Amino acid sequence: MTPIGIHDLELATAHHVLDLGLLATSNGTDPNKYRIGIGQDEMSMPAPDEDVVTMGASAALPLLQRHGADGIRTLLFATETGLDQSKAAGVWVHQLLGLPAHVRTVELKQACYSATAALQAAIGIIARSPEEKVLVIASDVARYELDSGGEPTQGAGAVAMLVSANPALVEIEPISGVHTADVDDFWRPNDSSTAVVDGALSVRAYLDALTGAWDDLAARGGPELAAIDRVVYHQPFTKMAKKAQQRLSQHAGSDLGEVGLQTGSVYNRRLGNTYTASLYASLAALLDHEDDLAGQRVGLFSYGSGSVSELLTGIVQPGYASADRARRVREALDARVPLDVAEYRQLHATELPSGVDVATPRVTKAPFRFAGIRGRARHYERTDGG
Ligand code: CAA
Numbered sequence: 100m101t102p103i104g105i106h107d108l109e110l111a112t113a114h115h116v117l118d119l120g121l122l123a124t125s126n127g128t129d130p131n132k133y134r135i136g137i138g139q140d141e142m143s144m145p146a147p148d149e150d151v152v153t154m155g156a157s158a159a160l161p162l163l164q165r166h167g168a169d170g171i172r173t174l175l176f177a178t179e180t181g182l183d184q185s186k187a188a189g190v191w192v193h194q195l196l197g198l199p200a201h202v203r204t205v206e207l208k209q210a211c212y213s214a215t216a217a218l219q220a221a222i223g224i225i226a227r228s229p230e231e232k233v234l235v236i237a238s239d240v241a242r243y244e245l246d247s248g249g250e251p252t253q254g255a256g257a258v259a260m261l262v263s264a265n266p267a268l269v270e271i272e273p274i275s276g277v278h279t280a281d282v283d284d285f286w287r288p289n290d291s292s293t294a295v296v297d298g299a300l301s302v303r304a305y306l307d308a309l310t311g312a313w314d315d316l317a318a319r320g321g322p323e324l325a326a327i328d329r330v331v332y333h334q335p336f337t338k339m340a341k342k343a344q345q346r347l348s349q350h351a352g353s354d355l356g357e358v359g360l361q362t363g364s365v366y367n368r369r370l371g372n373t374y375t376a377s378l379y380a381s382l383a384a385l386l387d388h389e390d391d392l393a394g395q396r397v398g399l400f401s402y403g404s405g406s407v408s409e410l411l412t413g414i415v416q417p418g419y420a421s422a423d424r425a426r427r428v429r430e431a432l433d434a435r436v437p438l439d440v441a442e443y444r445q446l447h448a449t450e451l452p453s454g455v456d457v458a459t460p461r462v463t464k465a466p467f468r469f470a471g472i473r474g475r476a477r478h479y480e481r482t483d484g485g
Contacts, residue, residue, distance in 0.1 A: 148469045160466055176238070396415075
């Protein structure tokens with residue numbers, strides 16, 4: 100069987116950053132609750148001329164610069180930060196990237212899980228047409244109400260993945276475990292720009308979904324836990340990965356200890372929650388911070404509240420390591436413009452007026468920007484002259 104999987108991936112984030120130490124001081128919380136208790140240092144926040152389209156296009160651009168667009172006939176855009184009830188956000192990305200017309204473009208939604216559905220759909224397409232490549236983009240802005248329990252677990256970012264036959268990074272193995280359960284742990288009603296969440300229930304639902312997906316993987320003949328070298332997890336906050344690894348170890352009867360948790364959290368600690376992109380940001384961090392993974396099996400646990408989850412495994416390919424990507428991500432994180440708490444609160448409270456034309460201020464330094472709304476349609480532009 101032709102190996103299929105992630106050939107290359109790239110990460111992008113937003114213009115601004117809030118240090119969680121500042122948030123803790125302003126709301127009277129011990130900063131260690133955020134840094135140690137939930138395992139988060141910072142959270143990214145978009146400028147008014149950024150959104151999931153600009154972050155997603157910015158993540159995908161380097162992939163096209165490295166590999167070209169040849170063979171890409173499908174663009175799958177995974178997000179739970181939908182910008183339109185009808186149009187797929189990927190259509191704007193397709194235009195910004197100058198992709199050829201002969202591409203099918205679609206948006207997928209199921210909370211933080213849908214990038215994994217996109218990855219599996221991509222693998223299915225390539226199994227049928229091995230000469231094709233699929234561009235999968237996961238992009239989200241995690242937003243909770245000011246002064247709510249979820250506030251320190253906000254964030255923003257995108258991961259773009261080129262999925263192909265004979266991948267250079269990670270071959271995805273055919274057997275996976277899946278799990279669906281109707282649970283009201285976290286959702287975002289159509290009339291709200293912030294999520295509704297029952298924090299404690301969401302943590303329990305995540306862990307139950309993990310064991311549910313594991314049981315399915317095992318029943319279908321997947322590898323024993325002892326044959327999985329690292330596991331990366333969806334990380335709404337990085338402590339969640341630690342809780343998940345403990346639960347999985349107990350449940351599957353093999354102790355993974357803390358292996359991979361630190362390296363797999365390097366980016367997530369600074370990005371905050373990136374919903375659909377979070378698991379793949381963790382995979383990028385693991386690949387960028389461990390140099391002996393060639394031939395090793397990595398488990399990937401994808402969780403989307405509501406809930407749908409999947410546990411898949413992949414084999415890291417020889418020559419996977421990229422010191423360049425680690426440098427690029429670090430530079431992008433370091434380049435974010437810090438907000439103080441008053442600026443953060445003001446930006447958080449700013450919402451686009453409904454039903455009128457809007458021109459956004461020029462703030463972002465990213466290669467693409469959200470220019471505004473004309474005649475109720477969103478408009479984007481390229482800023483780097485490319
Ligand atoms: N020093 C060190 N640790 C401290 C501390 C201190 N001073 N004070 C508290 N802590 C620890 C607590 O002991 C606790 O640790 P454990 O979880 O290991 O017991 C941790 O900090 C968090 O403390 P609380 O449980 O009291 O925190 P909270 O009530 O403020 O809620 C939260 C935390 C549930 C994550 C909340 O931020 C939230 O609702 N976030 C959004 C929902 C979410 O992310 N859910 C995750 C699963 S759902 C999912 O994965 C989908 C998704 O992306 C949203």
